[in-house]
Every structure is written in C-alpha cells, then in structure tokens.
Amino acid sequence: MNVGKTLAEKILSLKSRGEAEAGDVVIADVDLAFVQDTTGPLTIRQFKESSFKVLSKPQQTIIFLDHAAPSPAQQLSNDHVLLRRFAQETGCVIYEVGDGICHQLMAEDFANPGDVIVGSDSHTITAGALGAFATGMGSSDIAVALALGKTWFRVPESFLIELNGIFPRGVYAKDLILYLIGRIGADGATYKALEFGGEALAQMTMSQRLTIANMAVEAGAKVGLFPGDKITQDFLTEHGRGDNYQPLYPDAEANYEQVIRVNLDKLEPMLSFPHAVDNVHPVSRVKGTKIQQAFIGTCTNGRLEDLAVAAEILKGKKRHSGTRLLIGPASRQVLIQAMEKGYIQSLVKAGAIILPPGCAACLGLHQGVLGDGEVCLSTANRNFKGRMGNPEAMIYLASPATAAASAIMGEITDPREFV
Amino acid sequence: MPDLLLKGKAIKLGDYISTDDIIPGRFAYLRSNLPELAKHILEDAVPGFTLKVKSGDFLVAGKNFGLGSSREHAPVVIKMSGIGAILTKSAARIFFRNAINQGLPVLLCDTEKIGDGDELEINLTVGLIKNLTSGIKLSCSKMPPIMSAILKEGGLIPYIQRHQDFKL
Numbered sequence: 299m300n301v302g303k304t305l306a307e308k309i310l311s312l313k314s315r316g317e318a319e320a321g322d323v324v325i326a327d328v329d330l331a332f333v334q335d336t337t338g339p340l341t342i343r344q345f346k347e348s349s350f351k352v353l354s355k356p357q358q359t360i361i362f363l364d365h366a367a368p369s370p371a372q373q374l375s376n377d378h379v380l381l382r383r384f385a386q387e388t389g390c391v392i393y394e395v396g397d398g399i400c401h402q403l404m405a406e407d408f409a410n411p412g413d414v415i416v417g418s419d420s421h422t423i424t425a426g427a428l429g430a431f432a433t434g435m436g437s438s439d440i441a442v443a444l445a446l447g448k449t450w451f452r453v454p455e456s457f458l459i460e461l462n463g464i465f466p467r468g469v470y471a472k473d474l475i476l477y478l479i480g481r482i483g484a485d486g487a488t489y490k491a492l493e494f495g496g497e498a499l500a501q502m503t504m505s506q507r508l509t510i511a512n513m514a515v516e517a518g519a520k521v522g523l524f525p526g527d528k529i530t531q532d533f534l535t536e537h538g539r540g541d542n543y544q545p546l547y548p549d550a551e552a553n554y555e556q557v558i559r560v561n562l563d564k565l566e567p568m569l570s571f572p573h574a575v576d577n578v579h580p581v582s583r584v585k586g587t588k589i590q591q592a593f594i595g596t597c598t599n600g601r602l603e604d605l606a607v608a609a610e611i612l613k614g615k616k617r618h619s620g621t622r623l624l625i626g627p628a629s630r631q632v633l634i635q636a637m638e639k640g641y642i643q644s645l646v647k648a649g650a651i652i653l654p655p656g657c658a659a660c661l662g663l664h665q666g667v668l669g670d671g672e673v674c675l676s677t678a679n680r681n682f683k684g685r686m687g688n689p690e691a692m693i694y695l696a697s698p699a700t701a702a703a704s705a706i707m708g709e710i711t712d713p714r715e716f717v
Numbered sequence: 718m719p720d721l722l723l724k725g726k727a728i729k730l731g732d733y734i735s736t737d738d739i740i741p742g743r744f745a746y747l748r749s750n751l752p753e754l755a756k757h758i759l760e761d762a763v764p765g766f767t768l769k770v771k772s773g774d775f776l777v778a779g780k781n782f783g784l785g786s787s788r789e790h791a792p793v794v795i796k797m798s799g800i801g802a803i804l805t806k807s808a809a810r811i812f813f814r815n816a817i818n819q820g821l822p823v824l825l826c827d828t829e830k831i832g833d834g835d836e837l838e839i840n841l842t843v844g845l846i847k848n849l850t851s852g853i854k855l856s857c858s859k860m861p862p863i864m865s866a867i868l869k870e871g872g873l874i875p876y877i878q879r880h881q882d883f884k885l
Binding site: 323324325336337339340344347348349365366370371373374376377380417418419420422434435436437438439441442445446448449450452484485488489518520574661662663667680682683684685687688689 | 733735737738741742743745746747748749750761762780781784785786787788789790792793807809810811814815818819861862863872873874877878882883885
C-alpha cells in the first residue's frame with residue numbers, strides 16, 4: 299500500500315469509506331449530481347425507464363437550463379418543459395434560463411472541498427478548482443446516481459502539475475492550461491487525475507483555478523484537482539458557505555505517475571489552432587490572421603475577472619468593423635457585478651453584443667453560429683470541427699485578453715501590445 | 718455458456734473522432750427524437766456514412782475515439798446505425814463508459830492491423846479478434862469486471878434493474 303495519498307485517493311477513500319488506491323474500483327457516495335438541458339432529457343427518460351421514482355437526494359440534485367438559453371427551437375423548448383416538470387415532480391433544484399452556466403453556478407452555490415460531484419456534462423470537472431472530485435458522465439450513469447446517490451469509479455493515477463513563479467503581464471490562467479494541454483496532448487492524461495500544486499497556487503485566484511480545472515478534460519483527465527486552501531476558504535465565505543470549508547491537501551508522500559513542472563514566468567500568450575485543442579502555439583507566431591468573430595465567455599472564461607480584463611483593453615476603443623464581438627457572462631451574478639463595475643458599459647460602447655448568461659455561442663446551437671470560411675477567436679474550451687455550428691468554420695482558442703486585443707485589430711493580436 | 722461471437726465488416730476511421738464528429742452539437746434540438754438525430758451520425762467526418770454502414774459492421778478507429786462531450790447520444794446513434802462494436806487504439810473515458818452503459822462493446826486493440834472492409838470475427842467472451850481477411854489475430858485489453866458485468870447485461874439500466882445496486 300502507498301504511504302501517502304493523492305487528493306483523488308483521499309477523497310475517494312473518504313467517500314467509499316475504505317482505503318482507495320490508484321487502480322482500485324470503488325463505489326462512492328455522490329454529494330451533488332446535476333444535468334443540463336441537452337443531456338437532461340435522456341437522463342430523465344432513463345431514470346423513468348429504470349422504474350425509479352424518487353431522487354436519493356432531491357436538494358443535492360440540480361437541473362440547469364443553460365445550453366439553449368433562451369431556446370432557439372420548439373424541440374428544445376419542449377425539452378425545457380420536460381425538465382421543469384421533472385423538477386416539480388421530484389422536488390429537485392432547478393436553475394432557469396438566464397441564471398447562468400451549470401459549472402459556474404456549481405462553483406458559486408454548491409461545490410465544497412472533498413465533495414464527489416457528477417454531472418452529465420464533460421466540464422463538470424470545473425468544480426475541481428474547489429477541491430471537489432467532480433467529473434462528467436453520460437445520461438445512464440447520472441440517472442443511476444440520481445436514484446442511488448452513489449456511483450462507481452476507478453481510482454485514477456495522478457499527475458502532479460507543479461506551478462511556480464507568477465504570470466507575466468498579458469499572460470493568464472488560460473495561457474497556462476492551453477500550454478499544458480499542448481504539452482500533455484489531448485489524450486495524454488486519459489483516465490488520470492491532474493492535481494495542481496506548487497508555490498504559484500498561493501497567488502492563484504478561484505477564477506483562475508476554475509479556468510484551469512475546466513480544461514483538464516481536454517487532456518483526457520477524469521478530474522482536475524486543486525487543494526482546499528486559504529483561497530478556497532475565502533471564496534466559500536464570500537459565497538455564504540464558509541462553514542463548509544475543510545482544508546484538503548495531498549500527503550507529502552503521495553505517489554504520482556508523473557510530475558510536470560511549469561515556471562509561469564516563462565509563459566507567453568498561447569492559442570489553440572483549429573480543429574484540436576492540443577494544437578497549441580504561441581500567439582506571437584501567427585499574428586495577423588483575420589477574424590470575423592471574437593467570443594468572450596463560457597464556463598472557461600466568462601467570469602468577472604475575465605470581463606474585467608476585456609473591458610480594460612476595450613475601454614475607449616472600438617471593435618474592428620470586420621469583427622463581431624460577443625460577450626457571454628457565465629452567470630447572472632457575474633453580469634450584475636460586471637454592470638456595477640462599469641465593464642458592461644465599456645464593452646457595449648466598444649461595440650460588443652452582450653448575450654444572456656449561459657453557454658451562448660460555445661456549442662453551435664444559437665447566438666453566434668459561424669458562416670462558411672469564417673474564423674472565430676473564442677475563449678471557450680473546444681475548437682473541434684463544427685463546434686460552433688458550422689464544420690466549414692475555423693475556431694482558435696485563447697485568453698480573454700487575446701480575444702479583446704484581436705477584436706480591436708480585426709486579426710489575431712498579441713495582447714501584450716495592449717496591457 | 719457458448720462464447721459470444723460477433724461477425725462483420727470493418728469501417729475504418731482516423732484518429733481523434735470527437736463526439737462533435739459523431740453527432741454535431743448543432744443537432745441538439747433533435748436529441749429527444751433519436752431516429753431523426755441518428756440520420757446525422759458522422760455526417761461531417763465521414764460523408765455518406767449512413768449509406769455505407771450495414772447492420773453488424775464494426776467501427777475501427779485510431780487514437781482517443783469519442784473525445785469531447787459527455788453526450789450519451791453519441792454511442793446511442795452509433796448503436797442505432799447497426800454498429801456491433803467499436804475497435805479502437807484508445808478511447809476517451811466518458812465515451813468509453815457511455816458506450817458500455819448502452820451495451821455497445823468498445824474493444825481496445827492495435828487497429829493498425831485492420832483494413833477498411835476487412836471481415837472480422839470478435840469473440841467478446843475471451844476478448845479476441847480474428848481478421849478473416851488477413852488471417853491476423855488480435856487480443857484486446859481487459860476492462861474492469863464491473864464494466865464487463867454491465868456490458869453482459871446489455872447496459873447500465875438493465876444491469877441496475879436486475880441487481881438494484883452496483884456489485885463489486
């Protein structure tokens with residue numbers, strides 16, 4: 299047996315009431331389970347097909363209407379009707395159209411260090427920023443988790459991502475996670491846990507941690523875990539659940555399959571090229587590619603800090619006449635705060651379109667579908683062919699600063715020229 | 718009990734087939750109408766796929782099959798198209814689990830040894846693939862016993878209906 303435990307082993311030991319070691323298969327209690335509007339209807343049908351009638355934990359079961367919000371098609375509206383009715387029947391929690399993206403709301407209102415969270419969305423992994431073992435699953439697994447309040451896991455081996463130094467001017471959490479995905483590869487961490495540590499964490503805000511954890515799945519990871527530390531405690535206190543805080547750290551003798559060290563001082567703004575998230579290169583190498591759309595938002599980069607960076611760059615300037623600029627706040631709370639701080643004013647004056655809090659243009663359902671041959675610079679987490687609704691379009695991924703600077707110039711631009 | 722055998726033809730695909738390739742997000746409005754949704758399977762990645770596929774065929778892919786979204790609609794439409802199993806060098810974890818939960822076998826093996834159109838015979842019980850066209854035999858890596866048990870029951874829902882719980 300190992301002498302020390304990783305974060306993944308610690309949480310799964312606790313939740314399976316045993317000694318969970320990498321490679322073991324365990325049955326773990328589920329603290330929080332959720333669905334969203336594009337995967338929820340199938341989950342509900344499977345729940346009913348299994349002859350389940352009641353939820354194991356109604357107050358810890360959440361439905362989010364965020365992917366088609368507001369709905370652009372009658373079929374999706376009917377899916378919303380089905381989900382609302384299920385919430386009424388079972389007494390689970392429901393967040394309405396316009397409340398925000400499931401992953402942002404899980405962070406704002408629910409996730410705690412040491413929780414096991416499952417959601418029918420691959421970016422459920424985002425809550426790892428708060429030290430929750432949070433992972434995406436399909437509709438069948440979630441249907442069973444809703445009914446039984448538990449699920450099975452293979453305990454993942456962990457990679458330690460040791461972060462030191464501080465971000466240089468114009469370089470952000472998004473650049474770090476893109477760099478890491480480029481280095482690890484889209485399948486380099488399949489079935490593994492990415493666990494973040496190192497001295498840089500002491501300076502790393504929850505907003506930055508959420509951006510990083512959100513994209514761990516793009517390297518194939520099952521979870522992307524941060525420890526529960528002072529920053530976690532402050533975030534929970536700010537969101538009215540400071541009492542739920544418990545410190546959570548890996549053991550010093552924990553066993554890691556790999557250790558990857560990154561010095562943040564050495565990073566520069568990065569870009570994912572079409573059509574693969576791990577096709578990563580420095581922005582400086584491809585300056586000048588024309589873009590028809592810039593999109594700042596999503597569960598990756600639609601938080602207040604992200605809008606602050608964009609507003610600062612765009613304040614008193616104008617978007618390029620050939621580039622549409624879309625802003626998707628991650629939640630109602632984010633939108634309210636961004637209004638209070640004047641960010642929305644600056645962005646709208648610069649020519650931006652403010653979309654309702656939700657997934658917006660990210661997945662090609664509505665609110666910013668691309669035309670044939672168009673290029674979008676997006677702050678989202680995926681650039682697969684067809685992702686934004688058109689297989690003939692090209693998507694580059696970057697930080698909000700890069701997106702804002704590029705929107706002004708109408709072409710891919712290094713944000714260090716602006717900050 | 719006799720060994721569980723599948724026989725069919727290989728449809729060869731490349732590396733990194735994402736869930737957006739399998740069933741693009743823009744068709745999310747059809748997710749409560751599975752027969753209509755299934756008509757769009759692999760439409761951007763493999764033009765004409767629905768005309769090519771025959772019941773019992775196998776998808777034979779490269780690296781990281783099914784990366785991306787958690788949409789279980791991806792294995793659902795693959796199964797609806799008649800595909801009997803997926804053979805791939807590696808599979809993304811959510812997709813892998815979803816496919817098994819739908820009772821759709823995913824076998825991890827060296828797919829370099831299989832060509833487009835090859836006739837294959839798969840022994841699911843022992844995890845062995847016979848390429849009847851080339852005569853080459855391939856073994857597949859084993860999945861955790863709980864996954865084999867779920868697959869044997871035809872998917873997670875039938876498994877839970879039968880056992881009422883997870884059995885390790």
